[in-house]
Amino acid sequence: MGDDWRVCIARRDLPELMSTQALTRELSRRLGSQVRVGCDHRQFFWYAPTAGSADEIAQVAREVLARRGASGPVRTECWSRRDQEWRDVTDEPSADIAAELQAEHEYLQEQERERSRRAGFPAWRVRVDVPSHRDVEVLAGHLAAQGWGVRRRRRHLFVGAVCEDDAKGLVRALSGDGRADMQTAFRVRRVSYIYMLVDPFPNG
DSSP, X not given: OOSOEEEEEEGGGSOTTOOHHHHHHHHHHHHTSOOOEEEOSSEEEEEESSHHHHHHHHHHHHHHHHHTTOOOOOEEEEEETTTTEEEEOTTSOHHHHHHHHHXXXXXXXXXXXXXXXXXXXXXXXXXXXXXXXXXXHHHHHHHHHTTOOEEEOSSEEEEEESXXXXXXXXXXXXHHTTOOOTTOEEEEEEOOHHHHHHOSSOOO
């Protein structure tokens, strides 16, 4: 589901002699992977793909800040796709929130499938850029044989998907089965309802 979690620290609570870059480097070093940082006018935040990752970032952040004598709150937030806003879940069990988010995600995917069914067009599309027109024809034939709706162009093709999970699943499948090489690029986009009524595969 992407970076649906983030750990937040208010700007005023970050020690004066500690930069966000320094804290990010320390988080990445301690966690063994790169941690992505963002900010707004009130706070800095570090993104995480899962509840467990967010818990780890929050714990390490508290330890690092404590060593610098800082005692400001470290908050954990999750993104609600239904409400389209960040929700503070610092004091809630992460496993319960993760289960709730998964249920919400599955509900939204079912809504998208129903939207596609009612409109008669896919709600998502995947653009696949390939090295040559021959590659377009080969890949289009392969996908069409699997039941995907495909529109061919000279050096790329569009594939319709009824929901976001199906679109991203197609990208993972093509990347994992050896059909996509280093010169193949993917773009996954939602199709607006207006375009669905006019053309589910616009040229952009």
